Amino acid sequence: MSHSTTLYRARRIITMDAAQPSATHVAVAGGRIVAVGGAELEREYGSADPLFAEAVLTPGFVEGHAHSMEGMIWKLPYVGFHDRIHPDGHLVEGCASVDALVRRLRRLERDLEQRDETLFAWGYDPIYFQDKPMRRDLDAVSESRPVVLFHSNLHLITANSVALQRAGIHRGNVIDGVYVDQDGEPNGELAEFAAVFPVLRAVGDPIFHAQDDPEGLRRFGKSCLRAGITTTADLYNSLDAPVVDMFTAVTAEEDFPARIVPALSTLNLSAEQVRARVAELPDYNHEKLYFGAVKIITDGSIQGYSARVRRPYINGVENGVWCDAPSRLQDMMRALHAADIKLHIHVNGDQASELTLQAFAEAIAESGPRRRHVLQHAQMMDARQLQHAAELGLINLFANHTYYWGDQHRDATVGPHLAPRMNAARTALDAGLEIAIHCDAPVTPMGPLFTAWCAVNRRTASGREHGLQECITPFEALRAVTLGPAISLDLDDCIGSVAPGKLADFTALDDDPLRVAPADIRDIGVLGTVLGGRWQGGQ
Amino acid sequence: MKPARPAPPFSVVGGFLGAGKTTLLNRLLADPQAPRCAVLVNDFGDIAVDQALIQSHGGETIAMQNGCICCTIGDDLARGIATVLDLAARPEHIVVEASGVAHPGRVAEVARISPELAPGGVFVLADAGAIGEQLQDQWIADTVDRQLQSAGHILVSKLEPLPPHHQAGVIDLLSRRYPSASLSTTAEVQWAHLLEQARDRRRGAPPAAAHARFVARTLRSTAPVDVRKLAHWLEHSRDVYRMKGWAVDRADGRVKLIQAVGRRLNIAPCEADIEGLVAIVIGNPRLPAAADIVRVIGARESAD
Numbered sequence: 001m002s003h004s005t006t007l008y009r010a011r012r013i014i015t016m017d018a019a020q021p022s023a024t025h026v027a028v029a030g031g032r033i034v035a036v037g038g039a040e041l042e043r044e045y046g047s048a049d050p051l052f053a054e055a056v057l058t059p060g061f062v063e064g065h066a067h068s069m070e071g072m073i074w075k076l077p078y079v080g081f082h083d084r085i086h087p088d089g090h091l092v093e094g095c096a097s098v099d100a101l102v103r104r105l106r107r108l109e110r111d112l113e114q115r116d117e118t119l120f121a122w123g124y125d126p127i128y129f130q131d132k133p134m135r136r137d138l139d140a141v142s143e144s145r146p147v148v149l150f151h152s153n154l155h156l157i158t159a160n161s162v163a164l165q166r167a168g169i170h171r172g173n174v175i176d177g178v179y180v181d182q183d184g185e186p187n188g189e190l191a192e193f194a195a196v197f198p199v200l201r202a203v204g205d206p207i208f209h210a211q212d213d214p215e216g217l218r219r220f221g222k223s224c225l226r227a228g229i230t231t232t233a234d235l236y237n238s239l240d241a242p243v244v245d246m247f248t249a250v251t252a253e254e255d256f257p258a259r260i261v262p263a264l265s266t267l268n269l270s271a272e273q274v275r276a277r278v279a280e281l282p283d284y285n286h287e288k289l290y291f292g293a294v295k296i297i298t299d300g301s302i303q304g305y306s307a308r309v310r311r312p313y314i315n316g317v318e319n320g321v322w323c324d325a326p327s328r329l330q331d332m333m334r335a336l337h338a339a340d341i342k343l344h345i346h347v348n349g350d351q352a353s354e355l356t357l358q359a360f361a362e363a364i365a366e367s368g369p370r371r372r373h374v375l376q377h378a379q380m381m382d383a384r385q386l387q388h389a390a391e392l393g394l395i396n397l398f399a400n401h402t403y404y405w406g407d408q409h410r411d412a413t414v415g416p417h418l419a420p421r422m423n424a425a426r427t428a429l430d431a432g433l434e435i436a437i438h439c440d441a442p443v444t445p446m447g448p449l450f451t452a453w454c455a456v457n458r459r460t461a462s463g464r465e466h467g468l469q470e471c472i473t474p475f476e477a478l479r480a481v482t483l484g485p486a487i488s489l490d491l492d493d494c495i496g497s498v499a500p501g502k503l504a505d506f507t508a509l510d511d512d513p514l515r516v517a518p519a520d521i522r523d524i525g526v527l528g529t530v531l532g533g534r535w536q537g538g539q
Numbered sequence: 540m541k542p543a544r545p546a547p548p549f550s551v552v553g554g555f556l557g558a559g560k561t562t563l564l565n566r567l568l569a570d571p572q573a574p575r576c577a578v579l580v581n582d583f584g585d586i587a588v589d590q591a592l593i594q595s596h597g598g599e600t601i602a603m604q605n606g607c608i609c610c611t612i613g614d615d616l617a618r619g620i621a622t623v624l625d626l627a628a629r630p631e632h633i634v635v636e637a638s639g640v641a642h643p644g645r646v647a648e649v650a651r652i653s654p655e656l657a658p659g660g661v662f663v664l665a666d667a668g669a670i671g672e673q674l675q676d677q678w679i680a681d682t683v684d685r686q687l688q689s690a691g692h693i694l695v696s697k698l699e700p701l702p703p704h705h706q707a708g709v710i711d712l713l714s715r716r717y718p719s720a721s722l723s724t725t726a727e728v729q730w731a732h733l734l735e736q737a738r739d740r741r742r743g744a745p746p747a748a749a750h751a752r753f754v755a756r757t758l759r760s761t762a763p764v765d766v767r768k769l770a771h772w773l774e775h776s777r778d779v780y781r782m783k784g785w786a787v788d789r790a791d792g793r794v795k796l797i798q799a800v801g802r803r804l805n806i807a808p809c810e811a812d813i814e815g816l817v818a819i820v821i822g823n824p825r826l827p828a829a830a831d832i833v834r835v836i837g838a839r840e841s842a843d
Binding site for chain 2: 168176192195200265270318322326327
C-alpha cells in the first residue's frame with residue numbers, strides 16, 4: 001500500500017534528534033516520518049501544508065508515569081485547591097477557601113436528583129488550608145444526605161455528620177484513623193482502611209468499578225490531548241480480563257487520541273503468574289496500546305509519611321510501610337529480570353531505592369544485563385545511589401513535587417537539609433543516567449510543560465527556591481518529557497524524537513520552550529497534537 | 540435500611556512473611572469443629588486443604604464441608620469483607636489474614652467502628668527461628684516490631700525444632716519485649732481460642748473471665764526457682780493444659796527444661812541462658828494469675 005506524503009512547515013521543529021536538532025519541515029506518510037529538514041524538502045514533496053506555520057512542533061510529549069484513574073476520577077466533581085482543566089477542556093476553578101468549597105458543594109448538592117443520594121467530590125487537599133474544612137463545614141452543605149470528599153491522594157476522606165452517623169463513627173469509638181477536634185469529637189477526616197471502610201460501606205463506593213469504565217479511559221485520552229501528550233504510561237493496573245478488553249476496544253477507537261502503555265501490577269501475584277500474564281498480554285497490542293511492562297511498588301509516598309526512609313521523618317512520625325516483604329520484592333525483581341521482563345519500580349524513600357539497587361546489582365550479576373529497568377519517582381536518591389543506578393544501566397523518573405510538596409517536605413517531612421536535594425535531576429544527568437520527569441496524574445495534573453518548568457526552575461508552590469543546584473536546562477527538561485520517557489517505556493525505536501522512520505507524533509505549541517524565558521515555560525499553550533500523522537485538534 | 544443482623548466477631552491473624560499464618564489457617568479451615576466462619580486469605584495458591592473437605596470452589600470463594608468459607612482478598616480488603624457480610628448466611632466469625640507487612644492492629648480496628656462487625660482478637664505469629672534476627676534486620680525490624688506491638692496474642696511458630704536453650708531465648712525475648720500480649724505456640728491454637736478471645740473482647744471482660752476455656756500465662760522470674768515445688772504444683776493442678784519452661788533450679792543451680800502436657804511431666808537438665816524462670820502456661824480460666832503461680836513455686840519476682 002502506498003501512502004501520499006504530506007509536508008508540514010512549522011515556525012520551528014525541535015526534534016530531540018542529535019543529527020538534526022532543529023528543523024522547519026517534516027514529511028509524513030502512512031503515519032510515519034519520512035524526512036526532516038528545511039525548505040529544501042519542498043522541492044521533493046511539493047509545497048508545504050501551512051497548518052503549523054505559526055506553531056512550534058516538538059516530539060509528541062510522553063508522560064512516563066500517570067494513571068488512567070486520572071480519567072476515571074472525573075466521574076466525580078472536582079473541588080481541589082488549584083484550578084484544574086476538565087478533560088473536556090473547560091476550566092474548573094479551584095476552591096481556595098473553605099467558603100468557596102462550601103458554596104461549590106451546595107451548588108452540586110442542589111443538582112443531585114435522588115433525595116438520599118450521597119454527594120461525592122474529589123481533589124481536596126487539606127495541606128493548602130490553615131483552617132481546613134471539617135465535618136461541620138460539610139454539614140452546612142447538607143444535614144440530610146451524606147457528603148464525602150475524597151482527598152487528592154484518594155486515600156483519605158472527609159465526611160459530614162450524616163455519613164459518620166451511618167458508618168457508626170462517634171466520639172465513643174475513635175480509632176487511629178479517625179481524627180478528632182479539640183472536644184474529642186470526630187472532625188470528619190478519616191484515614192486508612194479501618195476508618196474509611198465503614199463510611200464507604202454505608203454510603204457506597206463510587207470508584208469501586210472505576211477501572212473498567214470506558215468513559216473514564218476516554219476522559220484519560222482527552223486529558224492527554226489537552227496536555228499535548230501523545231503517549232502515556234498507565235503505571236499500575238490489575239489488567240483483569242474486563243479491563244484488558246475495555247482498554248483494547250477503547251484505545252482502538254479511531255478518535256482515541258493517545259498511545260497507552262499499561263503496566264501490570266504485581267500485587268498478589270507470584271513471579272510465575274506475572275510471567276504467564278506478560279506472555280499473553282502483548283497479543284492485544286496495537287499501535288495505540290502497548291502491554292508487556294510490569295510495575296512493582298515497594299513503598300508509599302513521602303507526603304503521606306509512608307515512604308521508607310533511611311533517616312527518620314523530622315516530626316517523629318514512624319518510618320513508612322513496605323508494600324511487600326523486602327525479600328519478596330527483591331526476589332520478584334530478580335526473577336522478572338531473569339525472565340527479560342521490563343520493570344518499573346516505585347521507589348519514593350531512599351531506603352526503598354537502596355533495596356532496589358541491591359536487588360538489581362544481584363540480578364545483573366546472576367543473569368547479565370537485560371532490559372533497562374526504571375526507578376519511578378526516585379525522589380530521595382542521593383549522588384551515590386544515582387551513580388550506582390547509572391552503573392547498573394537503570395533509568396530514573398523524577399516527580400514534579402518540588403512545586404506541589406516542596407514546602408511541606410522542607411517544613412514537615414524530611415526537613416530543610418534533605419528536601420532541597422530531592423528529585424536530583426542535575427546530579428542524575430551528571431552521573432550519566434537517562435532520566436525523565438513525570439506528573440503522576442491524578443496526583444498532580446497532566447502537564448509535561450508544567451513538569452518541565454518545575455525541573456528547570458525548582459520553585460515551590462509558595463514561591464521559594466528549592467535546591468537550585470538541581471535545576472536542569474530547558475533543553476534537558478524537554479528531552480525528559482519526550483525522548484527520555486520514550487526510552488523509559490522501551491518505545492524510543494518509534495517515538496520520542498522527530499526523526500525519519502519514527503511515528504509521526506508531534507505536539508504543537510504556541511511558543512518555543514527553548515527560547516522563552518525559563519520562568520515562562522509553564523505559560524506556553526498547547527495547540528493540539530498529531531498522532532500517527534493525524535491532527536487531533538486541540539482544546 | 541438493612542435489617543439488623545448479628546455482628547460477627549472480626550479477628551486478624553498477622554505476622555511477617557514466613558511466620559506460619561497460612562499453615563495455621565489451613566489447619567483451622569480443615570478442623571471439623573470449626574464454627575461457621577469466613578476466612579479471608581491473601582492467596583488461594585497457599586491454601587492446601589484436603590480436597591475431600593471442600594464442598595465447592597467458585598472464583599473467589601471456597602466452601603468447606605464443615606461450614607467454613609474461605610475467600611481471597613485480592614487487592615481490596617474492603618471488597619472481601621463486604622462480600623462476606625452480604626452473604627445470605629452471615630458467618631459467625633470473620634478471620635482475616637493480614638499481609639506479611641500489614642499492621643494487624645490497624646486492620647482490626649475496623650471492628651471498633653463498623654456496626655456490622657464486633658471486635659475479635661489480634662493474633663500475631665512469630666517464627667521462633669527467625670524472630671530474633673528479624674527484630675534486628677535493617678529493612679524490616681520496625682515493621683515486625685509494630686506488628687508484635689499490636690498483638691493481643693502472640694503465637695510462636697516452629698518452636699519445637701529449635702534446641703531447648705534457643706527456645707528459652709525466644710520466649711524470654713518475646714515476653715520481655717511485649718509484656719501486654721499473651722503468649723503461646725501455634726501448635727496450641729484451636730478455634731476455641733480464637734473464639735474465646737473474640738468473645739472476651741466483645742464483652743469487655745478480661746481473658747480470665749469465668750466462661751472462657753482457655754487462658755495463657757507467661758511466667759518470668761529473675762531469681763532461681765524451686766523446681767520440686769513447680770513439679771508438685773503442675774502434678775496437682777487441674778487447671779494446666781500445657782506448660783513449657785526453663786528454670787534455674789534453686790536446689791543445684793542448674794538450668795532445667797520443664798514440659799507438661801496434662802499431667803504428663805518431663806524435667807530434664809539443659810543449657811539455656813536465663814536468670815531465673817521463663818515459661819508459658821496454657822490452662823483453663825481458673826489458672827491463677829502469673830504472679831500468684833510464681834509465688835507458689837517459690838520465685839521472688841515476676842511479670843505477667
